[in-house]
Amino acid sequence: MQHRYLEVDVFSTGPFTGNPVAVIADADELSEDQMRAIAHWTNLSETTFLIAPTTDEADYRVRIFTPSTEFPFAGHPTLGTARAWLELGGRPRTAGQVVQECGAGLVQVRLCDQELSFATPPRTRTGELDEEDVERLVEALGLRREDVLAHAWGVNGPAWQLFQLRDADLVRFVRPGRLWEGAHIGLVGLETGEGENLLEVRGLTEHFEDPVTGSLNGAFAQWLRERGLVPAHYVAHQGSQVRRAGRVRIEDDGCQIWVGGSAEVRVRGELVS
CATH class of the missing domain: 3.10.310.10 (Diaminopimelate Epimerase; Chain A, domain 1)
Known part of the structure; x- marks a missing residue:
């Protein structure tokens, strides 16, 4: 066939x-x-x-x-x-x-x-993660607890665990260790300088780092918009640490968040x- x-x-x-x-x-x-x-x-x-x-x-x-x-x-x-x-x-x-x-x-x-x-479809699970999950991530990525500014579930297909780190530079700096079975980790940090990209995003799983991830960026957009941290229109960058240069455009039209x-x-x- x-x-x-x-x-x-x-x-x-x-x-x-x-x-x-x-x-x-x-x-x-x-x-x-x-x-x-x-x-x-x-x-x-x-x-x-x-x-x-x-x-x-x-x-x-x-x-x-x-x-x-x-x-x-x-x-x-x-x-x-x-x-x-x-x-x-x-x-x-x-x-x-x-x-x-x-x-x-x-x-x-x-x-x-x-x-x-x-x-972006609605998330089927939201709310903060258990502190045990946060401590497990900090240990796996070699971070300090204070490097994690916020965390939440962002399940919209994949079971994303969302972590906002101190800034975009720290997101780029992270060198993932071995993650646990079934891990779907999303990292995001706000850029501190001028430029088109507002966020640096990484999507980590047990076996690989996803170069550019639509579901993850959608979940991040919903979470960050709820908390008033990003405007209705912005650009996120993903893939820099796996030799890619992905660009994701986000638009909140008041009814839907578009990725x-x-x-x-x-x-x-x-x-x-």
């Missing part, structure tokens, strides 16, 4: 500077076991599978897999899948907007010039299953 196959560079500022996602089209006949095997084989942070929607409200349905698990929602796979669907000839029911169906429900994706943005950036197709081909 042959499937159209694309790899999309998401949140990039130039070729190969963002976060790649593999998109497998025509995937309705693939079993869940086959999807898991393919995602394990591509070995990217996420691989998505385009299938027919189950509701007339959606333009397409997607399943999102890491090499080891399935997510109900993830950010850069959402933008990458929307770009791939359009590239493959998809026509939105509503001009300028794609509606994606995924495990978290319906997600709106806006089309604006060459950039895409998704409406946006570029999404460029870098690979076109066929996958044989």
